[in-house]
Amino acid sequence: MSDIPKIHSIKKTDKDTLLKWYRLLFLGRTLDEKAPNYLKQAIGWSYHAPAAGHDGIQLAIGQVFDRSKDHLFPYYRDLVTNVSAGLTAEEIIYNGISKDADVAGGGRHMSNHFAKPEWNIHNVSSCTGNHTLHAVGVARAIKTYDSKGVAISSQGESSVSEGYVYEAINGASKEQLPVIFVFQDNGYGISVPKKDQTANRKVAHNFEGFKHLRIMYCNGKDVFDSMNTMLEASKWAEENQKPVIVHANCVRIHSHSNSDRHELYRDDNELGYVKEYDPLAKYKRLLIRYNRATEEELSAIEAEVADEVKVAHRKGMAAPHPTPESAMDYVIPEPYVSTKYPDGTHNHEGESLKLIQGLNETLKAEFRNNPDTYLWGQDIANKDKGGIFNVSKGMQQEFGKKRVFNAPIAEDFIMGTANGMVRFNKNIRVVVEGAEFADYFWPAMEQFVETTHEYWRTKGQFSPNITVRLASGGYIGGGLYHSQNIEAALTTFPGVRVVYPSFADDAAGLLRTSMRSEGMTVFMEPKALYNAPKAATPIPEDFEVPFGKARIRREGSDLSIFTYGNTTHMCLEAAEKLEKEGFGNVEVVDLRSLLPLDNETILASVKKTSRALVVHEDKVFAGFGGEVASLINSEGFEYLDAPVRRVGSTFTPVGFNRTLEAAILPNTDKIFEAAKDLLSY
Amino acid sequence: MKDTGIFYSFRSVKTGQQVKKILKLLGSDNVTAVDIDVATGEDFMKFTNYVLAVPTWFDGELPTYWDEFLPSIEDESLKGKNFAIFGGGDQKGYPENFVDGIGLMAEFLEERGGKIVGFTSTDGYTFEGSKAKRGDQFVGLALDIENQAALSNERIDAWVKSLTKEFA
Numbered sequence: 001m002s003d004i005p006k007i008h009s010i011k012k013t014d015k016d017t018l019l020k021w022y023r024l025l026f027l028g029r030t031l032d033e034k035a036p037n038y039l040k041q042a043i044g045w046s047y048h049a050p051a052a053g054h055d056g057i058q059l060a061i062g063q064v065f066d067r068s069k070d071h072l073f074p075y076y077r078d079l080v081t082n083v084s085a086g087l088t089a090e091e092i093i094y095n096g097i098s099k100d101a102d103v104a105g106g107g108r109h110m111s112n113h114f115a116k117p118e119w120n121i122h123n124v125s126s127c128t129g130n131h132t133l134h135a136v137g138v139a140r141a142i143k144t145y146d147s148k149g150v151a152i153s154s155q156g157e158s159s160v161s162e163g164y165v166y167e168a169i170n171g172a173s174k175e176q177l178p179v180i181f182v183f184q185d186n187g188y189g190i191s192v193p194k195k196d197q198t199a200n201r202k203v204a205h206n207f208e209g210f211k212h213l214r215i216m217y218c219n220g221k222d223v224f225d226s227m228n229t230m231l232e233a234s235k236w237a238e239e240n241q242k243p244v245i246v247h248a249n250c251v252r253i254h255s256h257s258n259s260d261r262h263e264l265y266r267d268d269n270e271l272g273y274v275k276e277y278d279p280l281a282k283y284k285r286l287l288i289r290y291n292r293a294t295e296e297e298l299s300a301i302e303a304e305v306a307d308e309v310k311v312a313h314r315k316g317m318a319a320p321h322p323t324p325e326s327a328m329d330y331v332i333p334e335p336y337v338s339t340k341y342p343d344g345t346h347n348h349e350g351e352s353l354k355l356i357q358g359l360n361e362t363l364k365a366e367f368r369n370n371p372d373t374y375l376w377g378q379d380i381a382n383k384d385k386g387g388i389f390n391v392s393k394g395m396q397q398e399f400g401k402k403r404v405f406n407a408p409i410a411e412d413f414i415m416g417t418a419n420g421m422v423r424f425n426k427n428i429r430v431v432v433e434g435a436e437f438a439d440y441f442w443p444a445m446e447q448f449v450e451t452t453h454e455y456w457r458t459k460g461q462f463s464p465n466i467t468v469r470l471a472s473g474g475y476i477g478g479g480l481y482h483s484q485n486i487e488a489a490l491t492t493f494p495g496v497r498v499v500y501p502s503f504a505d506d507a508a509g510l511l512r513t514s515m516r517s518e519g520m521t522v523f524m525e526p527k528a529l530y531n532a533p534k535a536a537t538p539i540p541e542d543f544e545v546p547f548g549k550a551r552i553r554r555e556g557s558d559l560s561i562f563t564y565g566n567t568t569h570m571c572l573e574a575a576e577k578l579e580k581e582g583f584g585n586v587e588v589v590d591l592r593s594l595l596p597l598d599n600e601t602i603l604a605s606v607k608k609t610s611r612a613l614v615v616h617e618d619k620v621f622a623g624f625g626g627e628v629a630s631l632i633n634s635e636g637f638e639y640l641d642a643p644v645r646r647v648g649s650t651f652t653p654v655g656f657n658r659t660l661e662a663a664i665l666p667n668t669d670k671i672f673e674a675a676k677d678l679l680s681y
Numbered sequence: 682m683k684d685t686g687i688f689y690s691f692r693s694v695k696t697g698q699q700v701k702k703i704l705k706l707l708g709s710d711n712v713t714a715v716d717i718d719v720a721t722g723e724d725f726m727k728f729t730n731y732v733l734a735v736p737t738w739f740d741g742e743l744p745t746y747w748d749e750f751l752p753s754i755e756d757e758s759l760k761g762k763n764f765a766i767f768g769g770g771d772q773k774g775y776p777e778n779f780v781d782g783i784g785l786m787a788e789f790l791e792e793r794g795g796k797i798v799g800f801t802s803t804d805g806y807t808f809e810g811s812k813a814k815r816g817d818q819f820v821g822l823a824l825d826i827e828n829q830a831a832l833s834n835e836r837i838d839a840w841v842k843s844l845t846k847e848f849a
């Protein structure tokens with residue numbers, strides 16, 4: 001009949017196991033039913049997506065999950081999964097009412113998002129299904145390190161519509177990774193019936209053409225069918241090192257969540273039969289019908305569970321809330337500290353290296369330094385080519401295809417699997433070419449945002465140790481999609497560092513620091529300068545540049561220009577010209593690091609010169625320079641003899657025609673004029 | 682005709698009405714109706730001829746009452762017994778799993794030596810996939826009151842007639 005071995009059945013499974021399952025199911029149900037009371041009493045648990053109706057598959061996921069080797073990514077409806085995996089009633093309640101003792105992350109994340117990172121039960125997003133990419137990433141690590149175990153991701157059937165779920169399954173199929181995607185199919189995404197999501201009634205059918213992928217269908221309302229299926233899925237995925245989809249038929253007995261009213265879109269008949277198909281009631285009937293347990297035995301378990309929940313409730317109520325001050329903790333982990341180059345400057349003399357060489361050699365040096373480093377991106381390596389700009393040239397030859405490899409054209413996948421892979425082990429450092437051009441990073445924004453949340457949301461339990469490299473900016477005649485600067489959009493997110501060097505030495509030093517630090521750093525590379533002689537500098541072999549340290553590239557006394565990336569060179573040229581033509585002596589400060597920003601150096605410079613011009617390549621309007629100008633206005637107002645001005649792109653995309661490009665982007669002349677104006681203000 | 686048992690859930694509404702018609706046509710001699718919700722294995726094993734009412738639920742599943750009952754007979758031999766299966770299905774709403782339940786039940790019974798009787802033609806139905814389909818026949822009778830209610834009576838008539846020939 002089915003190719004899934006019938007290991008468990010109501011007649012075969014031993015009694016202790018049957019009773020243990022009953023206990024877990026009943027505990028799960030008791031907590032699931034108790035959750036709304038906390039909201040009614042205004043205590044908390046204001047988001048509750050009931051698990052009732054999904055009990056069979058959830059019990060099975062939790063039972064099959066082995067925390068000594070597996071990684072579990074449960075979703076917001078997985079209360080029973082978590083209980084079955086070992087979370088206690090107390091832990092469930094701490095999360096439900098968002099107490100500091102919540103093991104998922106101290107009440108920082110929304111309620112009903114149960115997790116225990118310490119056990120590899122990962123704390124996942126509310127962004128439906130985006131943890132599929134994390135499961136694939138960690139499965140890649142399981143395979144890379146020849147480790148045992150599988151990654152298990154769980155979600156509803158409707159969220160499979162998300163493009164990144166397809167990216168995740170495509171990647172798992174291509175790379176042949178031991179990952180199980182569980183779809184808990186209750187027929188709805190909130191009020192939307194599944195026919196509005198995809199043409200096949202069972203969304204798993206959509207994946208039948210994917211190679212190396214096994215698809216299993218089971219009755220998620222049935223404990224035995226679910227157990228047998230999950231056992232086979234886990235065994236098969238681990239033995240064959242290949243992915244599995246488990247499509248589990250469930251019912252949603254209640255509303256989607258406490259803010260939904262399902263009686264507005266489900267008729268009485270339906271409300272009746274979903275209750276009739278309650279998996280817990282079915283399991284209980286089976287135990288009695290086949291004389292595997294007596295009513296008395298089950299009542300005794302129920303009484304025990306009731307007591308346990310009472311005690312947990314009392315503890316939960318007494319437990320403290322997180323303190324207001326703690327909100328600022330765990331925004332981003334402490335970076336690597338440079339003892340040799342505390343200011344990120346050097347006096348090294350020697351041959352000048354181009355920016356691209358600085359990057360290439362630093363990448364190689366760090367790969368030699370740490371065997372747990374990985375690099376992937378869209379066009380990262382093929383024989384003599386190393387990335388579309390050749391930044392990663394020679395790396396695959398030296399470090400092999402396990403450490404340096406191409407990814408599909410799926411930026412969210414590139415970013416999301418980085419987030420996933422680094423979960424495997426704290427020594428792992430991943431460098432991704434986030435996109436071939438920064439312009440194509442937008443599809444990855446979802447995972448970028450996600451990754452900025454991790455450290456804070458887990459209260460410091462998970463730090464995504466990733467460097468995201470992005471070839472940025474214009475001046476190459478690249479038009480709208482090969483010229484963008486996206487730092488303004490990225491720096492609004494707490495939980496990431498953003499650097500944008502303009503010289504080879506700073507690029508090398510910042511890259512080294514990024515790759516040695518915990519947490520995520522976005523490393524923007526001014527691609528127009530990769531091979532530019534003006535950006536070439538001598539670079540000490542072990543150079544390091546700390547984050548949040550600007551570099552004064554030209555000392556001056558009459559005006560400070562704050563800049564980064566491509567425009568640093570233009571500012572330096574303008575400064576030379578201004579001095580030569582007698583307009584004044586201009587200081588040029590290369591910010592290097594935008595987040596964190598070196599407030600101290602900025603303010604000290606303004607104090608010295610009393611005039612400030614902020615210059616960057618990106619659009620002036622809503623550009624990052626607004627932050628710098630605002631800092632000067634609020635903290636350095638007293639030093640100023642003139643308004644803070646800004647130079648950058650026009651508020652348009654960057655045109656392809658060279659005349660348009662020149663009209664849009666800033667250049668030395670525009671900077672010269674603005675500086676001249678300010679000097680005479 | 683030897684002893685015939687007709688098994689269905691006494692709580693089911695649509696199926697219950699279909700059973701009533703079938704009972705009438707079979708005549709009540711030697712025909713016993715049994716409630717699958719409470720039946721034991723022993724109750725089941727008593728007969729030579731069977732009519733099983735198996736509608737399909739939840740995208741291709743057996744109704745839970747059948748699912749809960751089947752372990753009672755999973756270790757039995759059903760050799761020498763004749764099984765006629767019918768059940769409701771909805772070919773428009775569930776075209777990928779139309780009357781799967783009939784097929785699931787047939788498979789279970791055949792694995793234990795039971796003989797399936799009462800095959801019917803798939804002509805006149807429109808669907809994409811069915812576990813009940815073998816060649817151009819269903820391994821039982823498909824009744825679709827959601828989309829083809831008007832055809833049910835004649836389908837039942839013809840089917841019951843064929844059973845009286847096939848039953849021992």
Ligand SMILES: Cc1cc2nc3c(=O)[nH]c(=O)nc-3n(C[C@H](O)[C@H](O)[C@H](O)COP(=O)(O)O)c2cc1C
Pocket residue numbers: 693694695696697736737738739740741742744769770771772775778779780781826827
């Ligand atoms: C939730 C639900 C799921 C169903 N799934 C299927 C199905 O997969 N295949 C099918 O042919 N009919 C399906 N049906 C249609 C029923 O089989 C049909 O309505 C039948 O007449 C029900 O009989 P009953 O109410 O006596 O159980 C489904 C009906 C419901 C309510």
Ligand SMILES: Cc1ncc(C[n+]2csc(CCOP(=O)(O)OP(=O)(O)O)c2C)c(N)n1
Pocket residue numbers: 049077126127128155156157158159160184186188189190256
């Ligand atoms: C990316 C994203 N889009 C929309 C939502 C809002 N949302 C929350 S739950 C949900 C329905 C998901 O349905 P399904 O995946 O079937 O899981 P179920 O809740 O039914 O178990 C939606 C649309 C979200 N959380 N994330």
